[in-house]
Structures are given as C-alpha cells and as structure tokens.
Amino acid sequence: MTTTSFEPSPLGPEPIESVPLVWQPAIDIGWVTSTPRQLAWRRFRRNRLAIAGVVVLAVLALIAILAPVIAPYDPIKPDLKAFGKPPSAAHLLGTDSSGRDVLSRLMHGARVSLSIGIVAVSIYLTIGTILGSLAGYRRGLTDAIIGRTTDTVMSFPSLIIILAIIPIVGRSIFNIMIVIGLLNWPAVCRLVRGEFLSLREREYTLAARGIGARDRRIIVRHILPNVTGPLVVLASFGMADAIIAEAGLSLLGLGIQPPAPSWGVDLAAAIDVGILTNKPWLWVFPGAAIAISVLSINFIGDGLRDALDPRGTTVIRR
Amino acid sequence: MALLSVRDLVVRFTTEEATVYAVNGVGFDVEQGETVGLVGESGCGKSVTSLALTRLLPQPAGRIEGGTVEFAGRSLLDLPEDELRHVRGRQIAMVFQDPLTSLNPVLTIERQLTEGILAHEELPPGEAHARAVELLKMVGISDAERRLKSYPHQLSGGMRQRAMIAMALALRPKLLIADEPTTALDVTIQAQVIDLIRDLTSRTGTAVLLITHDLGVVADMTKRTYVMYAGYIVETATTAELFARPRHPYTVGLLNSISRIDSDDAGPVRAVEGQPPEQTRPPTGCPFAPRCAWRLPICWHENPPLRAEKDGPIMTTGPGASHLFACHHPATDAELRAGRPLEAGFRAAPRPTPATPDELAAPVPT
Numbered sequence: 008m009t010t011t012s013f014e015p016s017p018l019g020p021e022p023i024e025s026v027p028l029v030w031q032p033a034i035d036i037g038w039v040t041s042t043p044r045q046l047a048w049r050r051f052r053r054n055r056l057a058i059a060g061v062v063v064l065a066v067l068a069l070i071a072i073l074a075p076v077i078a079p080y081d082p083i084k085p086d087l088k089a090f091g092k093p094p095s096a097a098h099l100l101g102t103d104s105s106g107r108d109v110l111s112r113l114m115h116g117a118r119v120s121l122s123i124g125i126v127a128v129s130i131y132l133t134i135g136t137i138l139g140s141l142a143g144y145r146r147g148l149t150d151a152i153i154g155r156t157t158d159t160v161m162s163f164p165s166l167i168i169i170l171a172i173i174p175i176v177g178r179s180i181f182n183i184m185i186v187i188g189l190l191n192w193p194a195v196c197r198l199v200r201g202e203f204l205s206l207r208e209r210e211y212t213l214a215a216r217g218i219g220a221r222d223r224r225i226i227v228r229h230i231l232p233n234v235t236g237p238l239v240v241l242a243s244f245g246m247a248d249a250i251i252a253e254a255g256l257s258l259l260g261l262g263i264q265p266p267a268p269s270w271g272v273d274l275a276a277a278i279d280v281g282i283l284t285n286k287p288w289l290w291v292f293p294g295a296a297i298a299i300s301v302l303s304i305n306f307i308g309d310g311l312r313d314a315l316d317p318r319g320t321t322v323i324r325r
Numbered sequence: 326m327a328l329l330s331v332r333d334l335v336v337r338f339t340t341e342e343a344t345v346y347a348v349n350g351v352g353f354d355v356e357q358g359e360t361v362g363l364v365g366e367s368g369c370g371k372s373v374t375s376l377a378l379t380r381l382l383p384q385p386a387g388r389i390e391g392g393t394v395e396f397a398g399r400s401l402l403d404l405p406e407d408e409l410r411h412v413r414g415r416q417i418a419m420v421f422q423d424p425l426t427s428l429n430p431v432l433t434i435e436r437q438l439t440e441g442i443l444a445h446e447e448l449p450p451g452e453a454h455a456r457a458v459e460l461l462k463m464v465g466i467s468d469a470e471r472r473l474k475s476y477p478h479q480l481s482g483g484m485r486q487r488a489m490i491a492m493a494l495a496l497r498p499k500l501l502i503a504d505e506p507t508t509a510l511d512v513t514i515q516a517q518v519i520d521l522i523r524d525l526t527s528r529t530g531t532a533v534l535l536i537t538h539d540l541g542v543v544a545d546m547t548k549r550t551y552v553m554y555a556g557y558i559v560e561t562a563t564t565a566e567l568f569a570r571p572r573h574p575y576t577v578g579l580l581n582s583i584s585r586i587d588s589d590d591a592g593p594v595r596a597v598e599g600q601p602p603e604q605t606r607p608p609t610g611c612p613f614a615p616r617c618a619w620r621l622p623i624c625w626h627e628n629p630p631l632r633a634e635k636d637g638p639i640m641t642t643g644p645g646a647s648h649l650f651a652c653h654h655p656a657t658d659a660e661l662r663a664g665r666p667l668e669a670g671f672r673a674a675p676r677p678t679p680a681t682p683d684e685l686a687a688p689v690p691t
Contacts, residue, residue, distance in 0.1 A: 042475075042476055042479075043430070043431060043476065146384075146385070147385065208383070209426065210421055210423065210426040210427040211426065211427050211428055211429040211430075213376075213381060213421070213427070214419070214421060214427040214428075214489075214492075215429075215440065216381055216413065217379065217381055217413055217414065217418070217419040217421075218413060218414030218418065218419075218440060218441035218444055218492065218493075219410045219411060219412070219413035219414030219415060219441070219444050219445060220410075220414075220440060220441075220444045221410065221444070224444065228432075228436075228440070229429055229432070232429075232431045232432060233429070233430070233431050235431075
C-alpha cells in the first residue's frame with residue numbers, strides 16, 4: 008500500500024491552540040438574517056395590489072370608525088326637501104326615495120359590514136381553531152367525533168339554515184354575526200387539524216414533550232404559532248365572504264332591519280325597475296362599496312398568502 | 326441500585342401493513358453520574374429505546390409490550406402521565422440529533438429556553454429571563470442578551486445545539502439522554518459540543534446516556550458501552566475493554582469499519598457486509614447470523630443470551646462492569662485483528678432451508 012508522506016516543516020510542528028470554551032463565531036452571521044416576520048413583511052411589501060388593498064381598507068375602516076362625526080347627514084332621518092335626488096352639492100351621492108343621504112348611509116353602512124366581517128370571522132376562527140387543534144393533536148376518538156361533526160355542519164345548506172333561523176331569532180346584526188360564525192367554522196377546523204397532524208410529529212413537539220410540557224401548553228405555545236400564517240390568510244378571505252354574506256342576506260330581507268344603514272339594505276331598496284333604470288346612484292354606490300371592500304380584502308389575503316407561505320401549498324382558497 | 330435500570334424492554338410498532346419488532350428485550354443500567362454509550366447502526370432501536378424510557382414513543386403506533394424501567398426507585402412505565410411529566414425535563418432531559426428540527430422555528434430562543442423552567446416552576450418573567458441569560462453563558466454562547474431574541478434559523482448549527490444543551494440542563498436533571506447529539510454538526514463543532522456536554526454534566530453530576538452510531542464519540546466520552554443490534558443488546562463492557570477486546574462478531578465488524586489511530590497495523594477499513602434485518606418478523610435465532618462470518622448451525626435458530634466470559638459475580642455498572650456478550654461463537658483476540666475466523670477449514674454455517682410443516686419431519690439437507 009502506498010502512502011502519501013508529508014515533508015516535515017523546517018520550522019517544526021505548528022502550535023495547536025486549545026479550543027476555548029467560550030466560543031466566538033468568526034463571522035457574526037446571526038444579525039444579517041431576519042426574523043420570520045420581517046421576511047414576510049418584505050415579501051408582502053413587494054405586492055402592489057396587496058399594499059393598495061391595505062390602503063383602501065384602512066380608509067374604509069377610518070370612515071367606519073369616524074362615521075358619526077364625518078357623515079354629513081343623519082343616515083336615517085329623511086331630508087324632506089329632497090326625495091330621490093341625484094348627486095348634487097348638498098347630497099354628494101344623492102338621496103334615496105325616502106330622502107335619506109346616500110353618502111351618509113354608506114359611511115354608516117361601512118361600520119355594519121366591517122364589524123360583521125371582523126366579529127363573524129373571529130367567532131368561527133375561534134371555534135374552528137379549538138376543535139381543529141384538539142382533533143389534530145389528540146387524534147383517535149376525539150378526531151373521529153370532531154371530524155364527523157365538521158362533515159355534518161359542512162353538509163348543511165347554509166342559506167336554508169339561515170332562512171330558517173333568522174325569522175326565529177330575529178333580524179339583528181348580532182344574530183347575523185353569530186349565524187355566519189356558527190356555520191363557517193368547519194373550513195378552519197379542517198385546515199388547523201391538517202396542520203396539527205403534521206406539526207405534532209415534528210421533533211420540536213417531541214422535544215417539548217420531553218421537557219415535560221403539558222398538552223395544552225404544547226398546543227398553544229408550540230404548535231399554534233406555526234399555524235398562524237395559514238389562519239391569517241383564511242381569516243382575510245373569510246372577512247370578504249362575511250361582508251358578501253351580510254349584503255346577500257340584507258338583499259333577501261333577512262339581514263339588517265331597515266331603515267338601519269347597511270350596504271345590503273341599500274341595495275335591496277334599489278330593486279325596482281324605476282330605480283334601476285332612472286336612479287343609478289341608489290345602487291351603483293352601495294354596490295361599488297361592497298365590491299371595493301371585498302376586492303381590497305381579497306388582495307390583502309392574496310398578498311398575505313404569498314408572504315406567509317412562499318410555497319403556496321398550505322392554504323386552499325374555498 | 327442504579328439510577329436507571331431497564332430490564333427486558335420490548336417495544337413494537339404496529340401499523341396496518343406490518344409489525345416492527347423494534348426493541349426485543351433490552352436491559353441496561355446507568356449509575357448516578359455515569360456516562361454510558363449506546364451504539365449501533367441506524368434503525369437498530371437505539372432511539373426507540375431512549376424514547377420508550379419516558380414513554381415518548383410516537384402514538385398510537387409505538388407500544389411498550391413488556392419490561393420494566395426503574396428510575397431513581399420509581400417504575401416509569403407504571404407512572405401516571407401527570408407524574409411522568411414531572412420526571413421529563415426535570416429529572417430526565419433529552420438532547421436530540423438535529424437542533425434545527427428540534428427547535429421550534431417560530432419561537433425565539435428565549436421562549437424555548439425558559440419553556441422547560443416554566444413547565445415545572447412558577448417564576449416571575451424577569452427571573453426566567455435572568456436564568457435564560459445564565460444558561461446561555463453556561464454553554465458558552467457570547468452576547469446572550471441578543472441571542473435570546475433571535476430565532477433558531479439565525480443561529481449556527483453549533484450554537485443551536487448549545488442552546489439545546491442549555492435547555493436540557495436548565496433544571497439540573499439526574500440523567501441526560503443525548504440522542505446523536507453531534508451527528509448533524511460538522512466535525513470541528515462536534516468536538517466542542519462533546520467537550521461541553523462532558524464538562525457540564527461532570528460539574529453537575531448528571532448521568533449521560535449517549536446514543537450514537539459514532540464509535541469515535543463513544544470512545545471519547547463514555548466510560549461504559551452497550552452495543553445494540555436489531556433491537557438486542559449484543560455486547561457490553563467498559564469502553565476501554567470493549568475497544569480492546571471485543572467478542573461479538575458485530576462489535577468486531579464495527580471496530581474494523583473505522584480507522585483507528587491507536588492500531589499498529591494499518592489494515593484496510595472493512596465494512597460490515599450485508600444489511601441489518603428488516604425486523605418485521607418475530608426474530609428467530611441470532612439476529613446477526615445472516616451477516617456473521619463466525620456463525621454456527623445453532624446460530625440460525627437459537628438466539629444466545631448475554632453471558633460473561635468468566636464465571637463469577639456480574640457487575641452491571643461502574644468501572645468494574647463485567648464484559649457480557651450474546652454469542653455462540655465469539656471472536657478471539659487474534660481473530661479480532663484479522664476480522665475473520667481463523668480456525669482451519671471453518672466456514673460459516675449455511676442458512677437452513679425454511680421448513681414447511683411437511684418438511685419438518687424430513688432431515689434437513691446439508
């Protein structure tokens with residue numbers, strides 16, 4: 008066997024320094040990279056539509072919050088001198104057949120739509136997350152029971168249920184929030200369950216169990232933070248859906264009780280051949296308000312999805 | 326009474342397709358403050374054994390089918406889950422192979438460092454923070470205050486493993502189970518991490534069960550070693566004895582498969598031929614027989630128990646631990662160097678043809 012031999016250095020062997028216990032990296036790599044949040048924000052910022060969506064939604068939210076202050080007229084009290092007048096200097100977006108200012112009604116309607124979006128989504132996000140994480144983490148019988156319940160609720164024809172329930176519980180903004188919330192959690196539940204099924208097998212979950220953490224602590228502190236990305240995306244699309252749902256219900260006469268202001272109520276009031284042909288300001292503006300808010304939220308959702316999940320695999324839009 | 330005493334541990338994984346006989350009656354002891362190695366190739370049941378000790382096997386597939394685990398006088402396999410939780414982390418801590426996957430990517434180092442402390446103790450947040458800083462300093466991470474705020478991906482592999490060690494030792498456990506703690510690290514960092522574990526555990530008197538396939542790490546760090554193969558412990562001795570005079574052909578093969586700086590003859594590095602068994606059937610005979618050059622006909626159908634070379638009392642722990650091996654036909658010193666049996670005309674016994682019920686009466690062809 009031939010071996011390569013080294014010529015001994017004429018200077019003698021090089022001194023070998025002992026490895027110090029306190030270890031200083033040669034290059035401080037740690038501070039060049041960013042936190043997950045910074046990375047996501049950088050990706051989100053690149054999406055112009057999403058940024059536009061954020062701006063529009065922020066303006067809408069501001070209008071909704073400040074509606075009582077900035078709305079030029081009372082949304083319910085009619086202006087007895089102006090019935091069904093087209094846009095003018097006094098009434099920027101015109102008045103409806105009862106003489107109510109369309110702009111003021113839209114501003115107040117934004118409060119209804121946005122709050123329904125937020126509250127209804129919060130309700131079903133909470134239910135879905137709790138049930139989904141239990142099913143995905145515990146598996147077995149818990150999973151089977153929750154899974155079948157999910158299937159059952161999903162198989163309900165939601166419109167029929169709403170048609171049946173609303174007349175009983177009454178037409179109010181809170182009832183709509185609750186009904187939408189109670190009917191939409193299965194999608195969240197399935198998403199969270201799926202994520203948990205995979206995350207519970209990760210080594211860090213094992214490590215957390217290995218240091219003696221309780222199940223609840225593992226679910227809430229170790230696994231749930233890993234699901235926030237897909238959840239935020241789902242929530243944003245859910246908000247858009249909830250706004251459309253409210254408008255649709257009001258249109259069918261099952262939503263907000265007129266004369267309370269709501270975009271859907273205003274649209275419903277415009278269903279009349281005379282208004283559709285001769286008074287477009289009564290349906291164009293509420294319709295545009297719905298379209299703009301839903302679109303901007305969807306753009307934000309798209310942006311969030313791309314930013315939080317670059318592989319684009321975990322969230323499937325309904 | 327040893328700190329940890331495992332007897333006849335049997336673990337099986339049951340899935341719809343197959344049953345895996347992962348651990349088949351393993352027994353070992355770890356004394357207080359002792360550093361013990363558990364070596365074997367991938368899939369031989371080392372990690373499964375370590376997870377079974379604190380009942381962390383993946384559920385519902387992994388089942389402990391038998392045996393006892395005594396830790397500090399308590400039977401861990403009979404402990405209710407809630408009491409076992411107090412043993413995990415506080416008395417038995419674990420360090421896993423890959424610090425990147427065993428750290429949660431979305432939590433800061435501080436959150437994860439304090440996790441173990443907060444899981445067992447009520448502490449005001451300020452105190453937990455101070456402990457975390459102290460822990461990072463203990464494992465030699467400089468600039469602890471800033472490192473605490475970073476996420477796992479912002480640390481280098483070595484730093485991540487240091488953080489894992491800090492987490493494991495946060496509560497001064499009696500036993501540290503280190504499952505391939507250096508495998509995911511590059512060689513220069515490996516040495517530092519081994520030094521660190523040895524240094525810290527000897528300071529606190531923590532016993533270490535080191536699980537690895539790296540014989541270099543075993544030689545470097547442990548006082549006593551168990552060799553595992555296909556879910557069995559096939560040989561155990563003090564590390565010095567095991568490296569000097571291995572008896573089981575598998576251990577001989579393992580030692581011949583690494584290059585040793587202390588051997589006088591620079592023989593070639595030889596791999597252990599063949600593949601480990603699939604472990605999907607209940608084992609019959611010696612599990613190593615199909616790959617063994619020393620095998621006798623009896624090896625095919627009778628699995629030898631662990632026995633001592635000499636008669637006399639058997640010591641299971643400490644520097645005077647007995648040399649035990651499970652082999653019908655152990656290698657001699659001369660054969661160790663040659664890596665094959667040296668008896669004149671010896672040939673490994675051929676595999677008997679599988680007997681069907683009809684053939685059982687007929688003589689086995691030779």
